[in-house]
Amino acid sequence: MAKITFIQHNGTEQTVDGLPGMSVMETAVKNQVPGIDADCGGACACATCHVYIEPDWVEKAGARNPMEEDMLDFAFDVRDNSRLSCQIKVSDALDGLRVKVPEKQF
Amino acid sequence: MSDVITTDAVIIGAGPCGLFAVFELGLLDIRCHVVDILDRPGGQCAELYPEKPIYDIPALPVVTGAELTSRLLEQIKPFHPEFHYNHMVTAVKKLGDADFEVETDGGLKFRSKVVVIAAGGGSFQPKKPPIPGIEAYENGSVFYSVKKMDALRGKDVLIVGGGDSALDWTINLQPIARSLTLLHRRDDFRAAPDSVKKMRELAEAGKMSFKLGQVTGLKGDNGVLSAATVKGNDGASFDVACNAMLPFFGLTMKLGPVAEWGLNLHENLIPVDTEKFETSVEGIFAIGDINTYPGKLKLILSGFHEAALMAQKVFKLKNPGERLMFQYTTSSSNLQKKLGVS
Known part of the structure; x- marks a missing residue:
């Protein structure tokens, strides 16, 4: 089990349990975290599960894969710490992960 | 384009469920026109994951969105559906007791016995x-x-x-x-x-x-x-x-004009019964991801089942009083003739 905290644009925080093997996006959807639209259901095909990884976690969350890098072209306000949450697998190493949800996916 | 197209059924959405609806309706001699906002068939399978594998279509251990779409198109070919791409259905109106008038943003107008909403997550619109x-x-x-x-x-x-x-x-x-x-x-x-x-x-x-x-x-x-x-x-x-x-x-899915057609909605989905998959308006059906009912699963295979049952009720609406004999494509020479295989 890994605790994952989603921080909304207005500062509200929600900490939920993530199961290793599931994606951060699936964890958000399962726990009804607002702002993770995930139109395509995790196929890395829509860029509506965009999150910003908090600075301390960027390295542990890992680098974008090439498909994700391409798909981020369809996200808005992409920053260095932008990831698509469907492409981050929950693991024990990510226990405590903190991610920010953009104000709007689109 | 002011000519009104008269048909039995207007299917809104050319995704897998809309395409398979053509098949199930076609077996019952119900003619279909299919309208889609995209410029090609396949719906989400075409727009979101044409190259991505799908593993839960019965008897196809793995199939891509593009391949599933092309196989469905092949399967429904005998029924000669007419497709209208790049059109968004903007209005659905009931005319008197029987027919519907369906209009698109591109100026098409249909008069049909029934309307089948197979619009998935809604219409794809620019982000x-x-x-x-x-x-x-x-x-x-x-x-x-x-x-x-x-x-x-x-x-x-x-x-x-x-x-x-x-x-x-x-x-x-x-x-x-x-x-x-x-x-x-x-x-x-x-x-x-x-x-x-x-x-x-x-x-x-x-x-x-x-x-x-x-x-x-x-x-x-x-x-x-x-x-x-x-x-x-x-x-x-x-x-x-x-x-x-x-x-x-890119594109994102929005419910779009469906909300304005006088149907009951629940959290942007259209509630239907599980016998006929009919909406709160008789003659308007909803199948696939856009509908909701107790136990609903947003799976392509569920949409296929919904299409089959919907077609039974459409037959009754089109042929009041007529008894529909249930037949199998494997054994019915009548159905095989329609499929062009006998």
């Missing part, structure tokens, strides 16, 4: 980047698609994005725009390499400019854009003078 104040410029200076190229003749055009739409329009509009700037967040593109090469050649020849960065704000008056403020990849901000901006960030 609108949440740039502060962008609404004020929409349709005057900011366009999410190009309807008439001529409207951009002589303009200072800013195109934002790195996909095929962004690159194609860069190449197509460069000759007629007064100036053209392509803005993208990175020096890499998901668009076809050939278009990228053309764009780079145009930029090197000084016929357009390519800049790296993202739009953060817009400047202008009374809905007329004068510049876009851009944050460059080095963090510094600069303005790009423009009086037309075309942001291309």
Whole structure:
């Protein structure tokens, strides 16, 4: 089990349990975290599960894969710490992960 | 186009469920017209995951979205459905007790016995980047698609994005725009390499400019854009003078006009019964991802089942009082004739 905290644009925080093997996006959807639209259901095909990884976690969350890098072209306000949450697998190493949800996916 | 197309059924959505509905209705001699907002069949399978594998279609251990679509098209060929792409159904009205009038944004008008909504997650519409104040410029200076190229003749055009739409329009509009700037967040593109090469050649020849960065704000008056403020990849901000901006960030699904057709809705889904998959209005059916009922699963296979049961009720509406004999395609010479295999 890994605790994952989603921080909304207005500062509200929600900490939920993530199961290793599931994606951060699936964890958000399962726990009804607002702002993770995930139109395509995790196929890395829509860029509506965009999150910003908090600075301390960027390295542990890992680098974008090439498909994700391409798909981020369809996200808005992409920053260095932008990831698509469907492409981050929950693991024990990510226990405590903190991610920010953009104000709007689109 | 004021001619009214008369048909038995109008199917809204050419995704897998809409396509299979043609098959189930076709076996019962119900003629179909299919309308879709995209420019090709397949719905989400075409737009979101044409190359991605699907593992839960019965008897197909693995199939891509594109392949599933082409197989369905082959399966429904004997029923000669007519397709109307690039049309969004805007209005569905009941006429008297029996028929419906269906209208699209492209000016098509249908008169049908029934309407089958197989619209999945709704209609695919261009993503609108949440740039502060962008609404004020929409349709005057900011366009999410190009309807008439001529409207951009002589303009200072800013195109934002790195996909095929962004690159194609860069190449197509460069000759007629007064100036053209392509803005993208990175020096890499998901668009076809050939278009990228053309764009780079145009930029090197000084016929357009390519800049790296993202739009953060817009400047202008009374809905007329004068510049876009851009944050460059080095963090510094600069303005790009423009009086037309075309942001291309792909498509997203919106429920769209369905909400205005007088149907009961529940959390943007259409409640149906599980015997006929009919909505709160007799003669309007909803199948696939857009409907909801106790136990609903948004699976393609569920949509196929829903299409089969829906067709039974449509037959009764079209042929009041007539008894429908249940038949198998394996053994019925009648059905095989319709399929063109006997």
